[in-house]
Amino acid sequence: MIRISKRKASIAMLLAAGAATWTAPASAQATRTWVSGVGDDANPCSRTAPCKTFAGAISKTAAGGEINCLDPGGYGGLTINKSLSIICDYTEGGALVAGAGVTGFSITAGATDRVFLSGIDVNGVGGANSATNGVRITSGGFVHIQNSIIRNFTASNALGVRIVPTTATQVTITNTTIADNGSAATGGGILITPSGAGSARVVLENVRLQNNANNQLRVDTTGSTGGVTVVVENSQFIGGGAGISVNVPAATGNADLLINNARIALTGTGIAANGTNARLRVGNSTITATSTGVSATGAATINSYGNNRLDGNGSNGAFTGAVIPEQ
Numbered sequence: 001m002i003r004i005s006k007r008k009a010s011i012a013m014l015l016a017a018g019a020a021t022w023t024a025p026a027s028a029q030a031t032r033t034w035v036s037g038v039g040d041d042a043n044p045c046s047r048t049a050p051c052k053t054f055a056g057a058i059s060k061t062a063a064g065g066e067i068n069c070l071d072p073g074g075y076g077g078l079t080i081n082k083s084l085s086i087i088c089d090y091t092e093g094g095a096l097v098a099g100a101g102v103t104g105f106s107i108t109a110g111a112t113d114r115v116f117l118s119g120i121d122v123n124g125v126g127g128a129n130s131a132t133n134g135v136r137i138t139s140g141g142f143v144h145i146q147n148s149i150i151r152n153f154t155a156s157n158a159l160g161v162r163i164v165p166t167t168a169t170q171v172t173i174t175n176t177t178i179a180d181n182g183s184a185a186t187g188g189g190i191l192i193t194p195s196g197a198g199s200a201r202v203v204l205e206n207v208r209l210q211n212n213a214n215n216q217l218r219v220d221t222t223g224s225t226g227g228v229t230v231v232v233e234n235s236q237f238i239g240g241g242a243g244i245s246v247n248v249p250a251a252t253g254n255a256d257l258l259i260n261n262a263r264i265a266l267t268g269t270g271i272a273a274n275g276t277n278a279r280l281r282v283g284n285s286t287i288t289a290t291s292t293g294v295s296a297t298g299a300a301t302i303n304s305y306g307n308n309r310l311d312g313n314g315s316n317g318a319f320t321g322a323v324i325p326e327q
Helices: 006-021 054-058
Strands: 030-035 061-069 078-080 084-087 093-096 103-108 114-118 120-123 133-139 142-146 149-151 159-163 168-179 188-192 199-210 215-220 228-233 236-238 242-247 255-260 263-265 269-274 278-283 286-288 292-297 301-304 315-317
Touching: 030 054, 054 061, 054 078, 103 120, 133 149, 133 168, 149 159, 159 168, 159 199, 168 188, 188 199, 199 215, 215 228, 215 236, 236 242, 242 255, 242 263, 242 278, 263 269, 269 278, 269 286, 269 301, 286 292, 292 301
Parallel strands: 030 061, 061 084, 078 103, 084 114, 093 120, 103 133, 114 142, 120 149, 133 159, 142 168, 149 168, 159 188, 168 199, 188 215, 199 228, 199 236, 215 242, 228 255, 236 263, 242 269, 255 278, 263 286, 269 292, 278 301, 292 315
Antiparallel strands: none
8 A cells, every 4th residue: 555645645735726717828929920911910920820910919929029911802901009020021921091080190108119111002092981091100110111102192191101200210211102181271191290309310211202182292390399300312202292291380399301313293382391300402403394493481491412403493482592512
C-alpha cells in the first residue's frame, strides 16, 4: 500500500484547483499583421489567417508595427492613435468611406509617434453621401503619406488632407494624387491650420493637387500661435479657386513657404498671400492660365529667385521685393 503524507496531499489539491481555474493569456500583439479581401476580423491577422479590415487589424498590431495588404481589397477607414505603418504598395489597398462627417484616416497619435501610410486609395464616394476628410491629422510626431490617391471627398468643407495639429507635428506627402475634393467654394485639396500652440512642418514632394474645389493648398494660422513651415518640390496645383493660398491674420503665428519647381495653372489665383507674417519664396516655377498669377496683400511677401515663368494669366500680378539671388 502506498502512503501519501498530508503535506503532499495538500500540494496535490492546490495544483488541481489551480488547473481548474487557469486560463491561457490573451494572444500578444504582433509587430506585423495582414489584411485580405477574403479575410475575417475574428482571425489573428497572421499571414495565413488574415483580417478583413484595417480596423480589425489595428487592435492586433503592436505599437510601431505594420499592417500589410495581402491582396486587393476594400479595407475601410481607420483611427490611428499610435505608431503604425500601413503598407499596400504592391496591391489594391482600398479605403472606400462614405457618410456625413466621416473621415477615411483619422490620426490622433502621440507627440513622438510615427505614422506611415503607403499605397492607399482613399475614396470619399462623392455626391450626396460623400465623406468629409480623406486624412485628418490632429496629432502625431511624424506622419508620412506616399504612393497614394485621395479623392472624391465632396461634402461641404470636405478636404483631401486636413492638417489641424494641436501639438508640434511634421507631415511629409510624396508621390501622391489629391483630386476632386471640396465643394463649390469650400474645402479643397490640403488645409494646414494648427490650433493653439500647435505647429506644422509640412513637405510636399511630387504631389499632384488637381481639380479640388476652392483651394489646392490652403495655409491659415487663424487661432494659432505655433506657426507653419511648408516646403514644396516638384508638385502641381491645377484648377480650383486658388493654387496656393496663405492667410496669416495679425497676432497669430507665422507661415513660411518655399515653393520650388511647381506648376500652377487653370486656377482663379495662382499664389495668394495675406498678412505681415506670410512669407513665401518661389523658384523655378510656372504660373500660367490663371485669372491672377500672384497676389500679395496685408504686407505679405512673395519673393522670387528670378527664374520663374509668370506669364499667360488674365493679370500676372507681381512678386514682391527684390529678386533673391541664387547662390
